[in-house]
Amino acid sequence: MSTVFLTNVCKQYDSEKNVLNNVTAEIQSGEFFVIVGSSGCGKSTLLRMIAGLISITDGEIKIDDKVVNDLQPKDRNLTMVFQSYALFPFLSVWDNVAFGLKARKNLSQSEIASRVDNALKMVDLEGLKDRKPRELSGGQRQRVALARAVASDAKICLMDEPLSNLDAQLRIKMRQEIYALQRKLGLTLIYVTHDQVEAMTMADHIMVLHDSHVQQIGTPAEIYKKPANEFVASFFGVPPINILPAVKISGKKINVNNDFQMQIKQQVPVDNFKVGIRPNEVMIEAADELEANASIRTIEFLGDEKIVYAQMNNNNIEVAAIVPSDSQFKAFDTIKVSAGDNVLLFDNDGINITKNAEELVNA
Numbered sequence: 001m002s003t004v005f006l007t008n009v010c011k012q013y014d015s016e017k018n019v020l021n022n023v024t025a026e027i028q029s030g031e032f033f034v035i036v037g038s039s040g041c042g043k044s045t046l047l048r049m050i051a052g053l054i055s056i057t058d059g060e061i062k063i064d065d066k067v068v069n070d071l072q073p074k075d076r077n078l079t080m081v082f083q084s085y086a087l088f089p090f091l092s093v094w095d096n097v098a099f100g101l102k103a104r105k106n107l108s109q110s111e112i113a114s115r116v117d118n119a120l121k122m123v124d125l126e127g128l129k130d131r132k133p134r135e136l137s138g139g140q141r142q143r144v145a146l147a148r149a150v151a152s153d154a155k156i157c158l159m160d161e162p163l164s165n166l167d168a169q170l171r172i173k174m175r176q177e178i179y180a181l182q183r184k185l186g187l188t189l190i191y192v193t194h195d196q197v198e199a200m201t202m203a204d205h206i207m208v209l210h211d212s213h214v215q216q217i218g219t220p221a222e223i224y225k226k227p228a229n230e231f232v233a234s235f236f237g238v239p240p241i242n243i244l245p246a247v248k249i250s251g252k253k254i255n256v257n258n259d260f261q262m263q264i265k266q267q268v269p270v271d272n273f274k275v276g277i278r279p280n281e282v283m284i285e286a287a288d289e290l291e292a293n294a295s296i297r298t299i300e301f302l303g304d305e306k307i308v309y310a311q312m313n314n315n316n317i318e319v320a321a322i323v324p325s326d327s328q329f330k331a332f333d334t335i336k337v338s339a340g341d342n343v344l345l346f347d348n349d350g351i352n353i354t355k356n357a358e359e360l361v362n363a
């Protein structure tokens with residue numbers, strides 16, 4: 001077992017403001033847990049506190065039933081993979097992997113050799129064991145860092161943006177390799193990234209950090225379909241969800257951005273609010289200037305589909321719509337924008353006030 005419990009963890013560096021406030025989470029043994037958020041939101045700080053590399057200002061970190069607040073990193077039974085790989089340039093691949101094991105002083109030569117050989121086999125690097133890091137590609141260097149984590153035999157592995165130095169294709173490949181390795185070894189993996197696609201594709205659970213606070217913890221599907229607030233809704237999805245101001249007309253009928261009216265599935269408890277419409281829920285049709293409520297600015301061709309970016313008539317708001325790639329829209333066309341009823345509703349503080357899909361069935 002290797003479950004990590006965070007309870008009201010706070011961090012304050014020198015300034016008065018807390019970088020992190022009351023972070024509480026339970027990271028289950030054997031799960032792939034992703035911490036995501038924009039640059040500077042405190043992801044690395046949180047990971048380093050779990051590792052024991054920096055102290056926590058307040059709160060408690062527990063691994064299984066042991067409070068580890070004051071334990072040295074080496075006594076926490078975890079391993080860490082950094083963005084920079086942290087390899088020794090003058091040591092071979094084999095020696096890089098063996099280094100941490102030799103430093104422990106409690107392992108025999110043969111135990112070390114068997115662990116290193118096994119780890120290199122796991123990450124498919126047996127053939128390159130005598131090379132120096134400079135003789136490896138970025139992906140291979142990343143694999144050496146992974147082999148080090150595998151050889152350590154720790155059940156908790158912390159990774160800080162491990163793929164950010166790799167090109168897009170290699171990132172996808174390594175993503176799959178890390179995922180497979182995590183599953184095979186049953187590791188509790190805590191993985192930091194700012195990349196929402198990495199988070200969505202790999203995580204069992206995602207923690208979204210913003211503004212020094214946890215915004216939401218949930219499965220990828222929960223985070224995408226039932227975002228806690230406007231920030232979370234906007235963070236996930238490419239292109240991002242469209243957010244437009246709306247007012248209630250009567251019952252379930254609303255006016256969106258003073259550009260179009262629509263029927264939604266629920267009553268809204270406030271008169272002014274916001275509607276979130278994913279680009280695949282936006283409908284557009286050609287319209288003459290009298291009928292139109294938007295005009296097309298640019299179109300991006302993506303192969304099977306196109307993304308149309310249109311300027312709404314009111315409030316200078318741009319809306320993105322996903323349309324089939326054979327549709328004939330072009331820049332500067334005037335169009336009529338509308339939406340299906342599968343929308344999210346946010347109050348003016350950005351809190352999601354959409355009723356659950358289950359409730360909507362009977363609403």
Ligand SMILES: Nc1ncnc2c1ncn2[C@@H]1O[C@H](COP(=O)(O)OP(=O)(O)OP(=O)(O)O)[C@@H](O)[C@H]1O
Pocket residue numbers: 013014019037038039040041042043044045046194
């Ligand atoms: N040693 C330090 N002393 C003072 N402030 C720090 C220190 N380390 C980080 N910070 C500040 O704490 C905040 C969070 O930093 P952190 O590196 O944890 O963010 P991050 O989410 O990992 O960002 P990125 O994605 O850019 O790496 C930032 O405002 C940063 O400037």
